[in-house]
Amino acid sequence: xxxxxxxxxxxxxxxxxxxxxxxxxxxxxxxxxxxxxxxxxxxxxxxxxxxxxxxxxxxxxxxxxxxxxxxxxxxxxxxxxxxxxxxxxxxxxxxxxxxxxxxxxxxxxxxxxxxxxxxxxxxxxxxxxxxxxxxxxxxxxxxxxxxxxxxxxxxxxxxxxxxxxxxxxxxxxxxxxxxxxxxxxxxxxxxxxxxxxxxxxxxxxxxxxxxxxxxxxxxxxxxxxxxxxxxxxxxxxxxxxxxxxxxxxxxxxxxxxxxxxxxxxxxxxxxxxxxxxxxxxxxxxxxxxxxxxxxxxxxxxxxxxxxxxxxxxxxxxxxxxxxxxxxxxxxxxxxxxxxxxxxxxxxxxxxxxxxxxxxxxxxxxxxxxxxxxxxxxxxxxxxxxxxxxxxxxxxxxxxxxxxxxxxxxxxxxxxxxxxxxxxxxxxxxxxxxxxxxxxxxxxxxxxxxxxxxxxxxxxxxxxxxxxxxxxxxxxxxxxxxxxxxxxxxxxxxxx
DNA sequence: TTAGGGTTAG
Numbered sequence: 001x002x003x004x005x006x007x008x009x010x011x012x013x014x015x016x017x018x019x020x021x022x023x024x025x026x027x028x029x030x031x032x033x034x035x036x037x038x039x040x041x042x043x044x045x046x047x048x049x050x051x052x053x054x055x056x057x058x059x060x061x062x063x064x065x066x067x068x069x070x071x072x073x074x075x076x077x078x079x080x081x082x083x084x085x086x087x088x089x090x091x092x093x094x095x096x097x098x099x100x101x102x103x104x105x106x107x108x109x110x111x112x113x114x115x116x117x118x119x120x121x122x123x124x125x126x127x128x129x130x131x132x133x134x135x136x137x138x139x140x141x142x143x144x145x146x147x148x149x150x151x152x153x154x155x156x157x158x159x160x161x162x163x164x165x166x167x168x169x170x171x172x173x174x175x176x177x178x179x180x181x182x183x184x185x186x187x188x189x190x191x192x193x194x195x196x197x198x199x200x201x202x203x204x205x206x207x208x209x210x211x212x213x214x215x216x217x218x219x220x221x222x223x224x225x226x227x228x229x230x231x232x233x234x235x236x237x238x239x240x241x242x243x244x245x246x247x248x249x250x251x252x253x254x255x256x257x258x259x260x261x262x263x264x265x266x267x268x269x270x271x272x273x274x275x276x277x278x279x280x281x282x283x284x285x286x287x288x289x290x291x292x293x294x295x296x297x298x299x300x301x302x303x304x305x306x307x308x309x310x311x312x313x314x315x316x317x318x319x320x321x322x323x324x325x326x327x328x329x330x331x332x333x334x335x336x337x338x339x340x341x342x343x344x345x346x347x348x349x350x351x352x353x354x355x356x357x358x359x360x361x362x363x364x365x366x367x368x369x370x371x372x373x374x375x376x377x378x379x380x381x382x383x384x385x386x387x388x389x390x391x392x393x394x395x396x397x398x399x400x401x402x403x404x405x406x407x408x409x410x411x412x413x414x415x416x417x418x419x420x421x422x423x424x425x426x427x428x429x430x431x432x433x434x435x436x437x438x439x440x441x442x443x444x445x446x447x448x449x450x451x452x453x454x455x456x457x458x459x460x461x462x463x464x465x466x467x468x469x470x471x472x473x474x475x476x477x478x479x480x481x482x483x484x485x486x487x488x489x490x491x492x493x494x495x
Numbered sequence: 496t497t498a499g500g501g502t503t504a505g
Contacts, residue, residue, distance in 0.1 A: 003496085004496050006496090007496045008497095009496095010496090011497065033497095034497080035496050035497045036496080036497080038497040039496070040497090041497090043497095046498095068498095069498075070497045070498045071498080075498095076499090077498075104499090105499055106498085108499055108500070109498075109499060111500095136500090138500040139500085141499095141501070142499080142500050144500095171501090173500050173501045174501080176501040176502050177500080177501055177502085178501095180501075180502065183502095206501095206502095211501095211502040211503070212501075212502045212503095214502090215502065215503065237502095239502055239503045241503090242504070243502075244503090246503060246504055247503095249504085249505095268503095269504080270504045271504085272504085274503085276504090277504075277505065280505095303504095304505090305505055306504085307505095309504075311505095336505060337505095340505080
């Protein structure tokens with residue numbers, strides 16, 4: 001077999017996923033030119049075998065074969081994202097040395113690789129700007145996707161509009177990325193405009209576009225629009241099902257379970273995470289345990305998001321021992337894992353455990369946010385740990401420089417109101433809160449509410465909660481909507 | 496004979 005034929009065969013085998021056969025053939029080749037090396041490494045890269053792709057590249061260089069523009073764009077594909085086996089920079093240097101760094105495919109692959117890391121977005125933009133009129137549709141989409149990926153969705157959407165102004169046709173790629181950006185910033189209006197454009201240009205037959213549309217409608221609380229698209233799609237893939245199930249798990253958990261039963265595909269890790277979350281919302285412990293069994297059978301236990309969802313589910317189902325078991329077995333934990341477990345302790349009345357776990361979290365080097373403090377203060381409130389809760393509130397502001405949001409204020413008010421007879425000990429409340437500064441929420445300053453509560457308490461310390469009730473309820477009825485629920489809970493209990 | 500961009504979970 002000639003080298004040319006062998007190379008064609010390697011490429012063909014890889015495109016069908018038969019990478020091992022391709023590699024066997026590659027190893028048997030007596031001689032390999034740059035095309036053969038490139039076919040092998042690109043084959044690995046396109047099958048997600050990134051380390052292998054990079055390994056072939058290194059062996060190729062060691063063997064003295066000179067990489068060309070095809071090689072560079074192939075190996076750069078393997079070097080995207082935070083888990084990439086290498087970063088773009090050394091490959092960029094190779095491309096410069098070989099004189100191929102300005103070739104369109106190579107530049108686009110470089111933009112894509114740089115923009116796959118948060119710290120590389122600026123470098124990607126520099127390359128993108130330098131391209132000028134040499135930009136292709138792929139340059140635009142890689143750059144827009146880079147912005148959307150790293151929290152600069154608005155910049156991405158502005159670039160998307162510039163792209164259209166510059167005369168580039170709306171492609172399925174650009175459209176799905178732009179829709180994803182709309183989803184991230186919850187821009188239903190732009191999302192709907194894009195939907196209309198999709199219909200006009202017949203892009204709505206593309207599954208990635210449809211999936212992005214479904215996701216956008218689910219996130220923008222238009223579940224019926226999402227469902228109508230879902231029902232109207234003749235071809236659905238696992239992502240379509242997962243997106244719809246995830247949408248339902250947020251607003252109609254029973255329907256999420258129903259959809260799982262209708263699904264023909266084998267559920268994956270994404271599916272089971274959403275289903276676990278649906279079970280959590282329904283407090284359906286038996287169902288949740290079955291899902292956990294399915295997770296174990298499929299070896300999804302090591303997945304971080306899956307673990308977090310299971311901790312949350314067991315916590316909300318009141319099974320704190322199971323929650324802790326899952327938490328302890330998690331090989332890798334993030335902020336959400338700790339928050340779910342702390343909140344789990346709190347909602348099940350284990351205030352001391354929540355406080356201890358917070359210490360462990362700090363010890364583990366995880367930086368707390370509003371949600372952690374909200375869980376903690378709420379845990380302390382439920383467990384009668386007023387002093388601890390109040391100290392956490394102060395530490396949130398003074399040590400961690402976090403401005404309390406309305407939920408945290410609500411929880412603190414709850415904490416103080418529950419203190420009951422100890423209320424007098426919090427005489428410093430008003431002064432301390434004044435120090436924080438006034439915060440207007442829904443037309444009323446929380447400080448004003450706290451002031452009111454304080455003044456009524458001071459006026460009749462024998463029955464502070466009852467005294468609070470009428471006045472606070474009056475304020476709430478005039479100015480509060482959803483944020484008042486925590487107050488109302490206290491008030492109804494007190495009166 | 497070798498190369499590119501997109502969509503799903505807490």
